[in-house]
Amino acid sequence: QVQLVESGGGLVQAGGSLRLSCAASGGTFSSYTMGWFRQAPGKEREFVAAFTWRFPRTYYADSEKGRFTISGDNAKNTVYLQMNSLKPEDTAVYYCAATSRLNYRLTRQYEYDYWGQGTQVTVSS
Numbered sequence: 001q002v003q004l005v006e007s008g009g010g011l012v013q014a015g016g017s018l019r020l021s022c023a024a025s026g027g028t029f030s031s032y033t034m035g036w037f038r039q040a041p042g043k044e045r046e047f048v049a050a051f052t053w054r055f056p057r058t059y060y061a062d063s064e065k066g067r068f069t070i071s072g073d074n075a076k077n078t079v080y081l082q083m084n085s086l087k088p089e090d091t092a093v094y095y096c097a098a099t100s101r102l103n104y105r106l107t108r109q110y111e112y113d114y115w116g117q118g119t120q121v122t123v124s125s
Contacts, residue, residue: 001116002026004096009119012086016123020081022096030054033099033106034079036070038092038121045095047107056106058111061065085124093118 008020022034030053039045049070050059057069069082079096097112106112 001099004098004114004116006096006116006119007093009094009121011122011124014086014088014123016086016125017082017084018086018121020083020094020096020119020121022079022081024077024079024096024098027098027100027114029077029098030074031100031102033101033103033112034070034072035097035099035106035112036079036081037095037097038090039095039118040089040092042052043092045109048094050104050106052102052104054102059104059107061107083121086121088123088125090091091121091123093120 003025005023022043033052035050036048037045047061067085072079095117095118098114099112
C-alpha cells in the first residue's frame with residue numbers, strides 16, 4: 001500500500017522560502033512519477049510540479065518556473081518542493097501525489113493514483 005506523508009508547511013512572510021517534503025513508502029518509487037499539487041480556498045486543485053527519479057526529469061507549471069524546485073532523494077524515498085520568493089497567492093494546501101506511470105509531464109489529478117493528506121502553506125503580505 002503506497003503511502004505519502006507531506007511535511008514542512010507553515011506560515012511565512014511574502015518573499016520568504018519553505019521546503020516541503022513528501023515521504024513515500026509501500027512502492028518501488030524509482031519507476032514512479034511524483035507530483036505536487038495545491039488547492040487554495042474556493043479554487044480547484046492545480047498542478048505545481050512533477051518529478052521522476054529514473055533519468056531524473058522535472059516539469060513545472062508556468063507560474064512556478066524559476067521560483068519552485070522539485071527534487072528527490074532516492075535513498076530516502078522522499079520528494080521535496082523548495083519554494084522561494086513566496087507570494088500571498090501561493091497560500092494553499094499542498095498535496096503530494098504519485099503514480100506508477102513514468103512520465104514527468106503528468107499534470108492532471110486523475111493521472112495520479114496516490115495522494116497525501118496535504119500540508120498547509122500560508123504566505124502573509
